[in-house]
Amino acid sequence: MSKKKMIYLAGPLFSRAELEYNLKLKDMLLNNSFSVFLPQEEAEDSAMGRESQNQEYIFMKCAEGVNASDLVVAVLDGVDVDSGTAWEIGYAYAKGKPVIGLRTDFRELADGIVNLMVEMSIVSLARDEEELLKMLEKFR
Template sequence: MSQIYFASPLFSEMELNYNAQLVKQIREKYTESTVFLPQEQGDINDKQSYADSMMIAKADTEAVLKSDLVVAILDGLVVDPGVASEIGVAYQAGIPVIGLHSDQRHQGADNQEKLDALQNVAESQFPYVNLYTVGLIKLNGEIVNTSQELIERISNYI
């Protein structure tokens, strides 16, 4: 039985609902795998309770290190700092990562007007993802841009 660690922000209602919905789809397709979803770990991630930084770091790091694959949600203004840390732990341990970056601004990469806009300061039509974090993923995994593609690609790693 393989273990998948689901790394994602988990602070807003939108994030919690999205995580639960996507993990449900993964669990339905990969019934032979277990998915570790940090928001389900009430002892350290119930935000009404108390867990200090060392408790959180220890519990999540142990869960990453027990995993065969990390699924990392890269969406947002920046990659969530906790997700970036989990990606770093996975990279160091040789655990593959599939990143999901579904930002729709990637559309039109062949649109000349969007490409020309790159020559004007602050007019980029494309999102930015930290290249160090992207590199860690690509050295031992991949990045996809839809949740359905993510779900399909899991089978390549477990």
């Protein structure tokens, strides 16, 4: 039996809705035989975690999470991509890690779906969770 691929799940984590959506995605990925690094849990990157941990700790745990991952799934919803998520995408790209974007938001920029630098850093873009799972098949 082959080792489960590790996914770093990047995305905004500042509202209750974002936190709950991240957990939903994590569960979906776990149920489809992937391991998942979720910053809001693994790096304690949440409002409470930021009170008890210093920012360097959170930063280092997230960087280590990307380093240890086989690929990154990045939630790209919103008017603009979350700045932390954009950094994680760029870092993963620099490390040669494939990044799959997930954008369920129907809004588009005048010149593309997301920021040009983000769009050029991802290997594919899923428009919903079902499409994401299909894209992940080739990474098993």
